[in-house]
Amino acid sequence: MQPRVRNALIFLLTLGLLGVFLRSVNITDVWGETRRANPWPLLLAVVVTGVTYVVRALRWQYLLAPIGPTRFSTAFRTTVIGFAATFLLPARAGEVIRPYLLARREGLNATAAFATIILERLLDLITVLLLFAWFVLTAAPDTVSGDPAQFARVKLGGLVAAGVALAGSALLFTLAGHPERMGRLALGIERVLPARLAHAVARFVETFAQGLAVMRQPRRMLIALVLSVPLWLAIASGIWLTSQAFHITFPFQASFLVTTLLVVGVAVPTPGAVGGFHLAYQIAAVVFFGAPADRAAGAAILLHAISFVPVTLLGIYFMAGEGLTLAGARRMAEERDKDPATSTTTAVGRQAEGRVR
Numbered sequence: 001m002q003p004r005v006r007n008a009l010i011f012l013l014t015l016g017l018l019g020v021f022l023r024s025v026n027i028t029d030v031w032g033e034t035r036r037a038n039p040w041p042l043l044l045a046v047v048v049t050g051v052t053y054v055v056r057a058l059r060w061q062y063l064l065a066p067i068g069p070t071r072f073s074t075a076f077r078t079t080v081i082g083f084a085a086t087f088l089l090p091a092r093a094g095e096v097i098r099p100y101l102l103a104r105r106e107g108l109n110a111t112a113a114f115a116t117i118i119l120e121r122l123l124d125l126i127t128v129l130l131l132f133a134w135f136v137l138t139a140a141p142d143t144v145s146g147d148p149a150q151f152a153r154v155k156l157g158g159l160v161a162a163g164v165a166l167a168g169s170a171l172l173f174t175l176a177g178h179p180e181r182m183g184r185l186a187l188g189i190e191r192v193l194p195a196r197l198a199h200a201v202a203r204f205v206e207t208f209a210q211g212l213a214v215m216r217q218p219r220r221m222l223i224a225l226v227l228s229v230p231l232w233l234a235i236a237s238g239i240w241l242t243s244q245a246f247h248i249t250f251p252f253q254a255s256f257l258v259t260t261l262l263v264v265g266v267a268v269p270t271p272g273a274v275g276g277f278h279l280a281y282q283i284a285a286v287v288f289f290g291a292p293a294d295r296a297a298g299a300a301i302l303l304h305a306i307s308f309v310p311v312t313l314l315g316i317y318f319m320a321g322e323g324l325t326l327a328g329a330r331r332m333a334e335e336r337d338k339d340p341a342t343s344t345t346t347a348v349g350r351q352a353e354g355r356v357r
Helices: 003-022 027-035 039-064 072-088 094-106 110-138 148-177 179-191 195-210 218-245 252-267 276-289 293-322 326-338 343-352
Strands: none
Touching: 003 276, 003 293, 027 293, 039 072, 039 110, 039 218, 039 293, 072 094, 072 293, 094 110, 110 218, 110 252, 148 252, 148 276, 218 252, 218 293, 252 276, 276 293
C-alpha cells in the first residue's frame, strides 16, 4: 500500500475512534473531573511508568545476549527512541528503528536484533494473558460491577488470544531450533522469484531465525519471562494509580482486566495509540466498573499522557544525540515498506552518518 494512502486511512481511523470516544461525554465535565483528580497518585504513576522502560531495556539485553554483548545504556536509549518514534509516527516505525539503531551502535546483525523485538511482543502477550488469567481465577464475584455477559465475552477473547500466543511460541521455537533449515526452505521460492531475490530472502529468514537463539537457552528465556512480570505489574500499577486518582475504584488485580483491554486498544495502528487507547480504557471503566463516562474520559486522557508524553520527550532528546530527525525516521519506515530485508538497514546507516537531514 502506498504510504500516502495508508496514512490517510490511519488518519480517518484515528478520527473515527476519537469520535466514538467523545460522543457520550461533555468536554466541560471532563475538564472538571480532571481538575478534581488527586495529583499524588498521578505523580507516582509517572514514576512507575518510567521504571517500565528500565526493565524493558534490561530484558532486551537478555534477549540480545546470544547475538552479542550490549551495553545497558545503549539498550535503554534505543528503547526510549523506539517508543517515541512509535508515538510520533504511523505504522509502528519505532519497532523497526530501535533494533537497527542498537545493531549499528553495538556491531550486531540488524535482522537478528529485529527478531528479538518479535520475541519481546510474544513475552508481553504471554505475561498479560497470565495476569489476566490470575484475575479471572482469583477475583471475587462482585469485583466487576458491569454486565456479566460482557465480562464472559472478554474471558472468551482471552482464551482465544492465549491459544494464538501458544501457537506463535511453537512457531518461534521451530524457527529458533533450525535456522539453517528455514533458510533452505525459503530458497524454495526460487520457483516464483528471480534467483538473486530468492537468495536474499533466504538469507533474511535464516538470519532472523538466528536472532531467536535465546529460545535455545532455557535459563535466559526464563529470566526474560520473569522480568516480564514486574514490567507488566508496573504498567498495571500506573493504570491503577491513575484510576484511583480519578476516584474510579477497583482492586489492584482488576487492573489486569483494564491492561488486557488496553493492549487491544494499543494494537490499533494509530499514531501513539490515539483513539484506540482512550476508547479501550473508557469501555473498561464504564462497562466493568460503573464509572461515569466523563470521569472515565478524563482518566483515559491523562493516563495516555502519562504513558506516552514523558517517554516521547526523552526519546526526542536521545534522537537528537543520534543525529536522527523525525523526517529521517519517517523515510526510514517508508523504505522498510518497499524492501523490508535491506532498505531499513541502509536508511539507518545513512541517518547515523548524518546524511539524512
